[in-house]
Amino acid sequence: xxxxxxxxxxxxxxxxxxxxxxxxxxxxxxxxxxxxxxxxxxxxxxxxxxxxxxxxxxxxxxxxxxxxxxxxxxxxxxxxxxxxxxxxxxxxxxxxxxxxxxxxxxxxxxxxxxxxxxxxxxxxxxxxxxxxxxxxxxxxxxxxxxxxxxxxxxxxxxxxxxxxxxxxxxxxxxxxxxxxxxxxxxxxxxxxxxxxxxxxxxxxxxxxxxxxxxxxxxxxxxxxxxxxxxxxxxxxxxxxxxxxxxxxxxxxxxxxxxxxxxxxxxxxxxxxxxxxxxxxxxxxxxxxxxxxxxxxxxxxxxxxxxxxxxxxxxxxxxxxxxxxxxxxxxxxxxxxxxxxxxxxxxxxxxxxxxxxxxxxxxxxxxxxxxxxxxxxxxxxxxxxxxxxxxxxxxxxxxxxxxxxxxxxxx
Amino acid sequence: xxxxxxxxxxxxxxxxxxxxxxxxxxxxxxxxxxxxxxxxxxxxxxxxxxxxxxxxxxxxxxxxxxxxx
Amino acid sequence: xxxxxxxxxxxxxxxxxxxxxxxxxxxxxxxxxxxxxxxxxxxxxxxxxxxxxxxxxxxxxxxxxxxxxxxxxxxxxxxxxxxxxxxxxxxxxxxxxxxxxxxxxxxxxxxxxxxxxxxxxxxxxxxxxxxxxxxxxxxxxxxxxxxxxxxxxxxxxxxxxxxxxxxxxxxxxxxxxxxxxxxxxxxxxxxxxxxxxxxxxxxxxxxxxxxxxxxxxxxxxxxxxxxxxxxxxxxxxxxxxxxxxxxxxxxxxxxxxxxxxxxxxxxxxxxxxxxxxxxxxxxxxxxxxxxxxxxxxxxxxxxxxxxxxxxxxxxxxxxxxxxxxxxxxxxxxxxxxxxxxxxxxxxxxxxxxxxxxxxxxxxxxxxxxxxxxxxxxxxxxxxxxxxxxxxxxxxxxxxxxxxxxxxxxxxxxxxxxxxxxxxxxxxxxxxxxxxxxxxxxxxxxxxxxxxxxxxx
Numbered sequence: 001x002x003x004x005x006x007x008x009x010x011x012x013x014x015x016x017x018x019x020x021x022x023x024x025x026x027x028x029x030x031x032x033x034x035x036x037x038x039x040x041x042x043x044x045x046x047x048x049x050x051x052x053x054x055x056x057x058x059x060x061x062x063x064x065x066x067x068x069x070x071x072x073x074x075x076x077x078x079x080x081x082x083x084x085x086x087x088x089x090x091x092x093x094x095x096x097x098x099x100x101x102x103x104x105x106x107x108x109x110x111x112x113x114x115x116x117x118x119x120x121x122x123x124x125x126x127x128x129x130x131x132x133x134x135x136x137x138x139x140x141x142x143x144x145x146x147x148x149x150x151x152x153x154x155x156x157x158x159x160x161x162x163x164x165x166x167x168x169x170x171x172x173x174x175x176x177x178x179x180x181x182x183x184x185x186x187x188x189x190x191x192x193x194x195x196x197x198x199x200x201x202x203x204x205x206x207x208x209x210x211x212x213x214x215x216x217x218x219x220x221x222x223x224x225x226x227x228x229x230x231x232x233x234x235x236x237x238x239x240x241x242x243x244x245x246x247x248x249x250x251x252x253x254x255x256x257x258x259x260x261x262x263x264x265x266x267x268x269x270x271x272x273x274x275x276x277x278x279x280x281x282x283x284x285x286x287x288x289x290x291x292x293x294x295x296x297x298x299x300x301x302x303x304x305x306x307x308x309x310x311x312x313x314x315x316x317x318x319x320x321x322x323x324x325x326x327x328x329x330x331x332x333x334x335x336x337x338x339x340x341x342x343x344x345x346x347x348x349x350x351x352x353x354x355x356x357x358x359x360x361x362x363x364x365x366x367x368x369x370x371x372x373x374x375x376x377x378x379x380x381x382x383x384x385x386x387x388x389x390x391x392x393x394x395x396x397x398x399x400x401x402x403x404x405x406x407x408x409x410x
Numbered sequence: 411x412x413x414x415x416x417x418x419x420x421x422x423x424x425x426x427x428x429x430x431x432x433x434x435x436x437x438x439x440x441x442x443x444x445x446x447x448x449x450x451x452x453x454x455x456x457x458x459x460x461x462x463x464x465x466x467x468x469x470x471x472x473x474x475x476x477x478x479x
Numbered sequence: 480x481x482x483x484x485x486x487x488x489x490x491x492x493x494x495x496x497x498x499x500x501x502x503x504x505x506x507x508x509x510x511x512x513x514x515x516x517x518x519x520x521x522x523x524x525x526x527x528x529x530x531x532x533x534x535x536x537x538x539x540x541x542x543x544x545x546x547x548x549x550x551x552x553x554x555x556x557x558x559x560x561x562x563x564x565x566x567x568x569x570x571x572x573x574x575x576x577x578x579x580x581x582x583x584x585x586x587x588x589x590x591x592x593x594x595x596x597x598x599x600x601x602x603x604x605x606x607x608x609x610x611x612x613x614x615x616x617x618x619x620x621x622x623x624x625x626x627x628x629x630x631x632x633x634x635x636x637x638x639x640x641x642x643x644x645x646x647x648x649x650x651x652x653x654x655x656x657x658x659x660x661x662x663x664x665x666x667x668x669x670x671x672x673x674x675x676x677x678x679x680x681x682x683x684x685x686x687x688x689x690x691x692x693x694x695x696x697x698x699x700x701x702x703x704x705x706x707x708x709x710x711x712x713x714x715x716x717x718x719x720x721x722x723x724x725x726x727x728x729x730x731x732x733x734x735x736x737x738x739x740x741x742x743x744x745x746x747x748x749x750x751x752x753x754x755x756x757x758x759x760x761x762x763x764x765x766x767x768x769x770x771x772x773x774x775x776x777x778x779x780x781x782x783x784x785x786x787x788x789x790x791x792x793x794x795x796x797x798x799x800x801x802x803x804x805x806x807x808x809x810x811x812x813x814x815x816x817x818x819x820x821x822x823x824x825x826x827x828x829x830x831x832x833x834x835x836x837x838x839x840x841x842x843x844x845x846x847x848x849x850x851x852x853x854x855x856x857x858x859x860x861x862x863x864x865x866x867x868x869x870x871x872x873x874x875x876x877x878x879x880x881x882x883x884x885x886x887x888x889x890x891x892x893x894x895x896x897x898x899x900x901x902x903x904x905x906x907x908x909x910x911x912x913x914x915x916x917x918x919x920x921x922x923x924x925x926x927x928x929x930x931x932x933x934x935x
Contacts, residue, residue, distance in 0.1 A: 054874045056842050056851075056891035086892035088847065095439065103427040103436040110428045111455070276454070279461035302890030313890075345466055353870050355464065360428035363462055412547035414526050418788040418816040421869045422825060440867045441820030443533045446526055447543040471547030474499050475516075475523025475556055 005031040008042055009176060009318070013393045019386035021293065021393070022335070025323030033309040039067075040176070040316035041309075044323030046330035046347070048306055052319060053352035057301045059086050060354055064299045066314030078197045078233060081241035084297060087353060094357065096230055097238050100218030101152075102360065110360045113148065117365055120147050121372045129376065129407065133383065136401040140373075141254040142247070145365055149246030152361075153239060154214025155203065163199065166192040167244050174394045176296035176318055197236035200243065204235045215242070242358070250362045252291035252390075252397025254369045257282070259401060260289050260337055261374065262382050267339045272374050278367050281339035285366070286325075286348025288337050293322040293396045295350060321347040322396075378406040411448040412473045413456060419467035429462055430455035447473075484802045487512045490572055490580050492562045493588030493728075494518025496526070497767030497790040501586050502552040504798035514554040515580050517572065521559035522613060528787055530616035531638055532820060535645035537624065541617035562589070565735035567754075567763065584801050587732065587744050587752065587765040588794065591725035591785060596633075601695040606703030607719045610638060622718055623649060630654070631706050631716040633692050634912040635662035637819045639722030640675065644821035647682050654685040654714055656692050656706075658912040667828070667864055669904025670838050671852055674845050674866075678822050685714075691912065695719055723912055725785055727769050737763060743771035743783045748810040750797035766790070766797040772811060776879065777834050777861070786817045814876055824848060827869050830862030830879040837900040839886045841875075842893050843868055851875065854903055855885025 005027070011017060012024050028034055028044035035041055043049055052058050061084055082093040099105040124143060128134045150157045173189025204216040211217035219235045230238065261268040271277055298317040303310055311317055325346045326334040349356035356362070373380070383402035390399045413433070415426075422440035426433075433452050434444045448456050448470070460468045489505060491498045494516040502516055518524075525544045533539040557580070564573035571579045593609035596602035606627075608619045623630070623646065630646045632639045635657035646653045659665060662679060664672030679686045687708065694707040705715045729739040737760070738745040738753040744765040745753045750772070752763040765772075767790040773779040792813040800808040818827045832838075835854035841863075843850030851871050854862035859882045863875030878887055886900050 051874070051877065054870060056871055056874060056893065057888070059892050061892075088843065088849070088893050091849070091893075103424050103431070104438060107427055107431040107435060111431050276457065279458045283461050300890070301892055302888060304890075343466075345464065349464065351464065355423060355870075359423075360425055360462070363425075363429070363458075367458075412545050414546055416788070416791075417528070417818045418827070420818075421872075437532075437820060438823035438825065438867070440825035440869055441823075442825075443529075443536075443538065443820075445533070445539055445543070446529060446545060447539075469547055469549065471549060473523065473545040474548035475494065475558070476545075 003027060005034045006037045008034050009036045009038070009040060012320075013175060015389075015391065018389035018391075018393065018396065021322070021396070022326060025320060025326060028320060028323055029327060032307045033311065035309070038316075040318055041311045042318050042320060043306060044320040044327075045307075046324040046327035049319050049321065049324040049347060050351060052298070052306070052317070053347075053350060053354075055304070056087075057304055058317065059299045059301050060084055060090070060297050061086050062297055062299065064301060064314065065316060066312075078194050078237055078240075081237035083241055083245075083354065090353065092227070093230075093234060093238060096222075096224055096234075097215075097219075097242070097357070099222055099224070100215045101357070110364065113152070113361070114364065114368075116151070117144075117148060117368045118372075120144055121368050125372055125376050132407050133402060133404050136258055136373075136403055137251065137255050137398060138400065141251045141258070141369070141401070144254065144369055145250035145362075146247040148361070148365060149243060152215055152246070153200075153243060154207065154212055154216040155200070155243065159199075163196055163243065166196040167248060170196070170240075170244055171248055171392050171395055174296060175392060176294070176316070176394065193240055196240050196243070200239035201232055201236040204239065205232070215239075245356075245358055246361070248395050249291045249358075250365050252395060253282075253285065253362055253366050255397050255401050256289035256291060257285045257366060257370050258373055258380075258403070259382070259385075259387065259398060260285060261370070262380060262403070263385070264337050267337060268374055271339060271370070275371055275375075277339055278371050279363070280341065280344070282363060282366050282370070283344050283346060283348075284337060284339050284341050287331070287341070287344055287346030288325070290322050290325060290346070290348040291395060291397060292348070292350070292356075293320065294394055295319045295321060295354075296394055321350060377403070380405040411453055411456070411470060412446055413444060413448055413468060413470045414446060415442060415444055416467040416469070417442065419465045421465055423464045425462040425464060426459035426468060430459040434459060484804060485509045485511055487583035488515075488581060489513070489584050489586070489801065490515045490517065490582035491586040491588060492517045492572055492731075493586075493590055493767065493769070494520070494556065494558060495524050495588070495590055495767075495790075496546065496787065497588040497590070497794040498586070499524040499546060499548070499552075499794075500791050501588060501766060501794035501798040502554055503549045504795045505802060506550060506552050508799055508802050510798075510802045512583075514552065515557060515582075516554050517557045517560065517562055517574065517580065519559070519561040519575075520612060520614075523556070523558065525613055527611070530613065531610055531641040531645065534616045534620055535623065535642060536648060537620060541613045541620055544613065562731050565732045565737065567735050567737065567760070570762070583762065585763045586794075586797055586801065587737075587763065587769060588767045588790075589728035589731070590768040590790075591727050593721070594723040594726050596695065596721045596723075598695070601697070602721070603701070604695060604697040604703040605701055606717050607695060607721065609721045610642060611725070619718075619720065623651065627651060627716075627718040629714065629716040629718075631656065631692070631714065631719040632722055633719060634722035634724065635659075635675075635679075635686070635688075636665060636722060636724060636912075637663065637817075637821075639720070639912075640679070641819060641821050642720050642722060643679060643684050644682070647684060647822070652685070653683075654687065654706075654716065655679060656690055656708060656912070657686070657688045658691045659906055659910050660688055662686070662688075664904070664906055665833070667832050667852075668835065668838055668854070670840070670845075670901065671864060671866075672904075674848075678824070678848075682822050687712075692719075725768070727783070729769060742781075743769050745771045745781060748773055748775070748812070749800045749808050750793060750811055751800070764797045764801055766793040774815075775810075775812065776814065776882070777831055780834075782815070782831070784815050786815060788816050789813065814879055816876075825867050825869060826864065827872055828862065828864045829872055829876045830854065830860070832862040832864055832903070833905045834861045835903040835905060837885065838903040839898050839900040840895055841887055841898060842871055842891045842895075844895050853878075853885070853887055855900065858885050859883065860885045860887060
């Protein structure tokens with residue numbers, strides 16, 4: 001296929017691009033704002049993405065699209081969660097959810113999870129160390145955040161197989177490419193959201209009588225500020241969002257992180273010697289191999305001009321965060337992985353009012369996970385490179401990551 | 411170790427208040443109050459907050475003007 | 480100065496935020512000569528914004544706001560000694576202890592001090608405070624710890640309002656007296672001034688606008704017991720905080736021939752001070768609260784900014800220009816910005832709200848206490864102020880930088896129902912108790928009016 005900028009979204013979402021989409025992002029940056037054959041617009045340069053993340057005329061609500069899709073059809077499922085809403089409604093719901101998650105009402109909550117995260121990491125590691133070959137995804141990077149988010153929300157871990165299916169279906173509905181039968185995929189995603197919402201809503205309702213310290217209990221019982229707490233539908237949409245975000249993203253950050261370190265042995269050695277560098281290294285991973293590659297949900301509420309291109313009101317606008325974080329106009333040597341990088345205002349968690357809700361949790365989990373992995377896996381090496389990837393171009397990461405290591409005690 | 415936050419840059423993402431809650435505190439939904447002199451035992455958390463700040467507004471360093479007179 | 484600008488003697492008068500950041504930048508830029516910092520306070524550089532917030536709330540002690548350094552500066556620190564004069568021909572700074580410091584290049588960063596209560600006897604009453612230094616804050620915080628029956632705050636600018644907020648949060652009874660029509664009106668205009676008034680009253684402040692304090696009353700032991708107002712009323716109060724704005728510390732250069740006066744030390748966009756004939760010097764620079772400089776975004780009017788961010792940015796530009804030859808010098812073009820937190824709200828500003836004729840609530844609402852107010856002058860955006868909505872502000876900063884049309888383009892998702900611009904109602908500073916934190920020292924844009932220091 002000729003290098004036609006109007007086909008960039010198809011080429012980026014093509015599964016064959018999954019191991020290395022970065023050359024396509026470089027091509028996207030050459031074109032500034034790229035209109036696609038399907039009428040959507042791609043933006044991949046740092047400064048333009050930052051401006052759009054703070055532009056109040058850019059909606060996150062897909063119902064504002066000129067051609068609303070199934071995901072925006074309320075009759076198909078439950079209404080959008082706050083990630084798909086605009087202020088002031090977005091702010092109201094996000095603030096309500098924040099009351100049991102972090103400051104100002106619950107400032108020590110995430111910090112207090114430190115010990116528990118470390119314990120879970122150690123338990124998982126103890127199992128890994130008994131075998132020569134491990135699958136980092138299935139045996140470590142997936143169970144860690146799932147265990148943490150389940151404890152935090154108050155969801156029984158044994159129900160994991162049930163909601164893993166829903167979650168996969170919901171994530172595949174995010175795919176911005178209009179490939180084979182998008183309607184069918186989005187309808188399935190809406191059904192899965194509804195099923196998961198009902199499951200979590202019932203769980204929350206069951207806590208009303210005997211609330212615990214978990215977030216679902218808080219959702220169900222917190223009277224909220226002056227204008228009130230959550231209603232039942234809002235509990236459902238918010239809980240679905242947090243459960244999915246809590247276990248579809250951090251798994252990729254940890255896995256992409258270990259993959260990157262194994263590809264850069266000098267960085268891995270450096271981190272082994274200087275564990276205090278880990279917080280910066282995780283920021284660099286968020287820049288270099290971010291788990292969320294793009295925000296496919298945005299829509300202008302007015303005709304807006306970006307770099308001389310007018311994006312019409314109602315057109316799908318896709319912000320390719322992973323491309324912006326590799327923009328040479330912002331970052332010197334953007335394609336170099338530098339765990340000590342100081343000037344690192346990356347787009348890994350987005351920005352503006354919709355910046356990642358769970359960012360502090362993802363940071364702590366990934367710092368703990370990678371620190372433990374590099375300290376305790378002896379001579380780890382990749383079995384195959386590139387590894388097989390998950391389908392999603394949005395939440396991008398390996399499906400499996402096989403690693404050989406020298407087993408503890410020979 | 412001392413800390414100062416450029417509150418012109420700060421947009422209230424609150425990452426510091428999550429990661430080092432004894433040093434940084436949200437006052438209301440968006441205003442940030444902090445301890446300019448980092449208490450003992452909080453250094454590691456403060457360095458995590460510095461790295462995590464999405465707008466890189468936190469400066470940490472030795473107290474200025476001391477030990478130089 | 481002969482030869483390499485990275486060598487020789489540099490003296491910085493003023494050892495607070497601007498002086499410190501200038502010293503660090505000088506070394507960053509390769510200055511290898513001798514560097515002296517002179518400060519009249521005995522303490523090393525410390526941060527002032529926490530004094531009216533964390534410190535007043537009792538969360539941080541006044542002595543614990545020391546600034547972190549960015550790098551070692553290898554300087555000779557002369558702290559606790561005041562500069563008393565400048566000899567620009569002999570190139571020396573004269574000091575209160577009778578010594579002097581010779582320089583090749585000089586940076587004036589002497590900042591401001593609190594405007595004192597005009598009646599010295601009343602000002603000396605026990606219980607009467609100003610708030611500018613760490614020592615002031617320590618005294619006031621200790622007094623608030625003792626649980627006064629009522630605190631009177633005179634002047635409802637940012638400092639006065641933050642003090643009132645801190646006292647309310649500590650559960651103290653507070654009266655605020657402001658000569659203007661509302662708190663913050665001098666910096667933010669009528670719309671947000673009205674909001675601030677409503678907020679103060681909702682939090683239990685006894686807010687009295689349109690009045691002045693005519694007398695502070697003491698008992699025989701010299702302790703404050705009350706105050707009288709211009710409307711004939713009187714209150715009991717055992718603490719009064721005088722928050723009438725700032726006085727620029729320029730007296731020490733008044734006789735030197737440098738263009739200095741109550742409005743500050745006038746300098747060019749590259750921070751080089753002018754002399755009294757309007758001829759620019761090349762060895763005397765100014766930065767921070769004391770400087771008065773032309774800004775191209777605001778029609779090259781001379782601005783004096785009492786802003787933390789300006790002290791940092793201007794110090795960096797001044798230091799760069801002090802050690803670089805002409806063609807490599809940079810202008811100080813930073814868009815002014817400041818913040819305040821009070822009554823549970825975070826208020827942030829970009830641009831110059833007083834440089835305006837109209838204002839519009841572009842996002843959010845006054846009712847929700849979450850909003851962005853955008854200010855315009857003759858059809859272009861000149862400022863924006865956010866209340867608990869800081870993430871939106873950088874969008875408007877771009878509009879200011881590009882002189883975008885006012886009112887801003889519609890389409891914001893959280894725009895109110897009828898976002899019609901109204902007059903910004905920035906009052907003549909003469910009618911205020913509180914000094915403006917931005918002084919447009921030429922003329923206000925909507926009327927030709929020479930601005931003098933308030934309270935005179």
